Amino acid sequence: MSEYRAVFRCIAGCGEEYPLDEVVYECRKCGNLLEVSHDIGLLKRRSAREWRELFDSRTGTTEWPYGSGIWSKKEWVVPNIDNDNIVSMFEGNTNLFWAKRFGAMYGMDDLWIKMCGNSHTGSFKDLGMTVLVSVVNDMIRRGRNIKAVACASTGDTSAALAAFAAYAGIPSIVFLPANKISTAQLVQPMANNAIVLSLDTDFDGCMRVVREITKDNTIYLANSMNSLRIEGQKTISIEMTQQFNWEVPDVVIIPGGNLGNVSALGNGFKMMYDLGLITRKPRIVLAQAENANPLYLSYKNGFRDFTPITPQKTLASAIQIGDPVSVQKAIRTLKEFDGIVEQASEDELANAAALADRTGTYSCPHTGVALAVLMKLIDRQELSKKDRTIVISTAHGLKFSEFKVGYHEGTLKDVDCRYANRPIAMAPDVGKIKEALEREFAARK
Ligand SMILES: *Cc1c(COP(=O)(O)O)cnc(C)c1O
Numbered sequence: 477m478s479e480y481r482a483v484f485r486c487i488a489g490c491g492e493e494y495p496l497d498e499v500v501y502e503c504r505k506c507g508n509l510l511e512v513s514h515d516i517g518l519l520k521r522r523s524a525r526e527w528r529e530l531f532d533s534r535t536g537t538t539e540w541p542y543g544s545g546i547w548s549k550k551e552w553v554v555p556n557i558d559n560d561n562i563v564s565m566f567e568g569n570t571n572l573f574w575a576k577r578f579g580a581m582y583g584m585d586d587l588w589i590k591m592c593g594n595s596h597t598g599s600f601k602d603l604g605m606t607v608l609v610s611v612v613n614d615m616i617r618r619g620r621n622i623k624a625v626a627c628a629s630t631g632d633t634s635a636a637l638a639a640f641a642a643y644a645g646i647p648s649i650v651f652l653p654a655n656k657i658s659t660a661q662l663v664q665p666m667a668n669n670a671i672v673l674s675l676d677t678d679f680d681g682c683m684r685v686v687r688e689i690t691k692d693n694t695i696y697l698a699n700s701m702n703s704l705r706i707e708g709q710k711t712i713s714i715e716m717t718q719q720f721n722w723e724v725p726d727v728v729i730i731p732g733g734n735l736g737n738v739s740a741l742g743n744g745f746k747m748m749y750d751l752g753l754i755t756r757k758p759r760i761v762l763a764q765a766e767n768a769n770p771l772y773l774s775y776k777n778g779f780r781d782f783t784p785i786t787p788q789k790t791l792a793s794a795i796q797i798g799d800p801v802s803v804q805k806a807i808r809t810l811k812e813f814d815g816i817v818e819q820a821s822e823d824e825l826a827n828a829a830a831l832a833d834r835t836g837t838y839s840c841p842h843t844g845v846a847l848a849v850l851m852k853l854i855d856r857q858e859l860s861k862k863d864r865t866i867v868i869s870t871a872h873g874l875k876f877s878e879f880k881v882g883y884h885e886g887t888l889k890d891v892d893c894r895y896a897n898r899p900i901a902m903a904p905d906v907g908k909i910k911e912a913l914e915r916e917f918a919a920r921k
Contacts (some may be wrong), residue, residue: 480555485513499693524752527716545569563644567602577835586864593872599632602707609640627698628682629793631661638668651682660875680799701738701801713744724754726863729761731842733795735806742809760813763849765790775817792841820848821891830895838873
């Protein structure tokens with residue numbers, strides 16, 4: 477046992493607390509969501525400098541499990557888990573991409589993209605899933621009767637769950653909305669031998685089913701309403717700050733659907749702030765697709781009320797969610813971090829991703845939403861060009877080939893594909909090829 481302590485605590489402040497190895501997702505007294513709460517007093521026994529040095533000393537190591545970007549911060553995540561029971565692929569530690577040419581188009585020279593999609597299953601969902609599956613593995617090893625882990629998913633959660641469960645040898649069940657996810661996302665859990673259920677409904681419908689199924693406590697719920705996921709995801713904030721030599725960025729922009737991740741981002745910054753590693757907080761911008769924008773609508777009325785919607789189809793399929801489970805956590809975070817919520821249309825998100833790709837990215841549609849929102853807020857001068865700004869890229873573009881191909885073939889609905897680049901079909905005639913190249917050089921000037 478380490479000297480630190482973390483428990484599940486009710487977010488509504490009703491005082492309920494449960495151990496992290498209890499099968500519980502909502503407060504048994506008032507029904508609100510739970511969050512992992514760390515004993516900050518105990519963590520303060522180490523100074524900010526000692527924490528920074530400890531975390532820095534673990535970066536790049538192969539010492540189990542600290543080579544992981546998540547478990548290198550173990551004391552701040554799940555301090556009391558047995559290292560031998562951790563299920564990790566040394567996830568995290570993703571690079572910051574200096575968006576030099578893209579930023580220059582908007583007069584920004586301190587714009588960065590955190591490449592969370594450069595990860596085992598191609599999205600940032602790996603960061604939270606290593607934590608959740610580790611805790612489940614620890615429970616199973618200590619004799620708890622858990623038959624399987626289960627989730628509803630818009631694609632990326634299921635891929636991450638299936639991979640980590642397969643690594644640990646734990647059965648997994650995934651509920652996916654039929655025909656609403658990409659081929660790459662569907663095939664990942666199939667390959668990892670998950671039980672894949674394709675349901676004739678949308679994500680919100682799958683979420684209702686998994687909540688029913690997991691009322692049987694031997695099937696463990698792996699969605700982000702389970703706040704163990706949030707503990708892994710929050711290390712993004714810590715890692716980004718560490719990558720800038722513990723200098724906090726000014727603005728962070730993240731796409732949101734079920735809205736767990738925006739609060740995770742806030743939690744990471746808050747913990748560093750409370751423990752003195754940073755002395756100010758960044759501004760957080762939550763980016764939504766216009767076709768699935770319930771939080772944007774709530775923001776527009778000053779968060780006075782929140783109404784779930786039926787989302788329309790969006791290319792940003794991983795955030796096509798109308799009834800976000802973690803909305804209250806998200807609103808709390810945005811209020812604390814001087815938050816902005818902005819939306820992007822299908823045309824805006826697809827063109828933003830394509831424009832960024834011309835400067836070397838390979839952006840998924842969700843990253844496109846965040847980039848489009850950045851462009852709008854800079855144009856409206858709601859964000860400053862001078863600020864150090866980080867866009868969270870949540871998935872790898874390679875998971876969304878239909879989106880990429882559709883864009884460049886000009887077949888995406890509601891999108892004027894202004895940067896489409898098609899292959900030039902021609903005979904292997906060197907003279908004609910030279911002429912064609914001259915035309916292309918001129919066009920690209
Ligand atoms: C899950 C996911 C998001 C949104 O995260 P939430 O916590 O649901 O708001 C954004 N982009 C991608 C690629 C995702 O998989």
